[in-house]
Amino acid sequence: MSQKALISMQTPFYQLSGIKKYYNRRQVADIQELTLSAGSITGFVGPNGCGKSTLLNMLAFVDSPSEGTILYKGQKAHPFSESVRFRVSLLPQEPCLLKRSVFENIAYGLKLRRIDKSQYLKKVDDALMLVGLSPDNFSSRLWYQLSGGEVHRVALAARLVLKPEVLILDEPTAGVDVVSAQQIMDSALMASKEWGTTLVIAGHDWRWLHEICDNVIQMLNGKIIGKGLENILYGPWNQVSAGLWAKILNDGQRILVKEDPPLPSSAAIIPQRFINISANPPVQKPGEHLLQGVLVSLSLEPAANAVMVSVRTGNQKFTLQLPTEKAQEDNFFPGQNIYITYPISAVIWY
The missing domain is CATH 3.40.50.300 (P-loop containing nucleotide triphosphate hydrolases)
Known part of the structure; x- marks a missing residue:
């Protein structure tokens, strides 16, 4: 031993x-x-x-x-x-x-x-x-x-x-x-x-x-x-309507969340398990929000049988750990256009 x-x-x-x-x-x-x-x-x-x-x-x-x-x-x-x-x-x-x-x-x-x-x-x-x-x-x-x-x-x-x-x-x-x-x-x-x-x-x-x-x-x-791996979304947040807030990205896209932040400057996390990415336009479910980005990096994690994937959307980067099989099936590669979906209610404020 x-x-x-x-x-x-x-x-x-x-x-x-x-x-x-x-x-x-x-x-x-x-x-x-x-x-x-x-x-x-x-x-x-x-x-x-x-x-x-x-x-x-x-x-x-x-x-x-x-x-x-x-x-x-x-x-x-x-x-x-x-x-x-x-x-x-x-x-x-x-x-x-x-x-x-x-x-x-x-x-x-x-x-x-x-x-x-x-x-x-x-x-x-x-x-x-x-x-x-x-x-x-x-x-x-x-x-x-x-x-x-x-x-x-x-x-x-x-x-x-x-x-x-x-x-x-x-x-x-x-x-x-x-x-x-x-x-x-x-x-x-x-x-x-x-x-x-x-x-x-x-x-x-x-x-x-x-x-x-x-x-x-x-x-x-x-x-x-x-x-583990979490994506932190920093403010400021702007109120769109009652209970709906947005973080404006530098490419004009908005990250939407359905819960009032403690402060407009608060940071939020959308747990990784709620974030989905795909190379093709997905069918959105009710209550989901869609973002478009570019896959900027892939790194293999042999011990976890996983691939670390980073997608840049405007000035925000999302990093996810995917099973190796899914990364292979979707044929992800750097520079690829990627679609991100998540439920707008899946937010945790800090």
């Missing part, structure tokens, strides 16, 4: 209940309940400012909730407490290095752990190789001699050298070169596979997250709004 499988049989690493976080009296997080299993890979997606980083900081125990409880391995834990120190590691979106050499940056955590100095060289070399950097070429380099991507990789090596139980990555590939982004992703997955490390990742690369994660959680306005 693999290390990851053995770990997944143990107590959940995280159990959150009644979590609220306020900054200057403004609520930025409201997580009623969340459980993360040991050895799992969990992705968090959502627009900027939706609360992903706030939640990750609390999961990393560098910040604490204003209200509620976070249990780590069944026990209450607080920032910098012994139960989580060195066991949970956060790689922030913009990591900072100490004004020292690469070697000293990576060895710093080993010093805090009071690891025997005779082990530093091998451990640091191994960590550098895990992130695709040659120890001979990089160990002696100073912090200012690194590119942005190399800074991220050294910062990740400084976490991996400690073999954390939980590795939390906040937008790990944002603003880095393609080679570094791929290496960061590969290194994180190696930690999951080889060590059973629990991974928590916030990002915008939904294709990668849906490919690697056991669960992908959608966030909006500091709240969890669903798991």
